[in-house]
Amino acid sequence: MGDGGRGFRPVERLVELANAVREDPALPAEAIAGMLVRHGESPEDVTGAAFTAGDARDLRAAVVRLTGVLTETDPDRAAEAVNDLLTECGARPRLSRHDGHPWHLHVDRGDDASWADWLxxxxxxxLAQLFSEAGRPAWGECAASGCSRIFAGTGTGAARRHCSPACASRERVAAHRRRRGAR
Structure with a gap:
């Protein structure tokens, strides 16, 4: 399980998986595999016996657990949740090279760790890296009315509140109309 040489963007992968599983709690293995390939896994690693229906089930359950962290905005509780996951996973950074992938960072129990453990x-x-860079949870649920998509911000500055510029703009327009209507 590696990045296929295309760059390691685990937060983007997690956000995409979290939103997809929230939308479809029974997200099929093929859809999960497609997302993993888009985020650097080789197609061979997510087909046949390498990625089973049981792997998909366990991965969906892991995504649900991680979604609990992604929806936690209180800094102390979010930090505790991330630390708990790191402890539970026995996260010890190591460089790994397997299945034709170049050297890359792993923090799971070993190259034979399950997909859920790996995720x-x-x-x-x-998330720990993102939190430490921002000094707070740099993630959350969109604050726009009618939207519950999860997002993660990677830039500095004010905390994000919306999943996209479109949601932020809709909220600003709605607030402006409310203020104008209150006159």
Missing amino acids: LASSALA
Whole structure:
């Protein structure tokens, strides 16, 4: 399980998986595999016996657990949740090279770790890094009315409140109309 040489973006992978599983709690293995390939896994690693229906089930359960962290905005509780995951996963950074992938960082228990273990460990490490860079949870649920998509911000500055510029703009327009109507 690696990045296929295309760059390691575990937070983006996690957000995409979290939104997809929230939308479809029974997200099929093929859809999960497609997302993993888009985020650097080789197609061979997510087909046949390498990625089973049981792997998909366990991965969906891991995504649900991680979604609990992604929806936590209180800094102390979010930090505790990330630390708990790191402890549970036995996260010890190591460089790994397997299945034709170049050397890359792993934090799971070993190259034979389950997909769920791998996702929990790599996501927890990525969230810890993002948290430490921002000094707070740099993630959350969209604050726009009618939208509950999860997002993660990677830039500095004010905390994000919306999943996209479109949601932020809709909220600003709605607030403006409310203020104008209150006159």
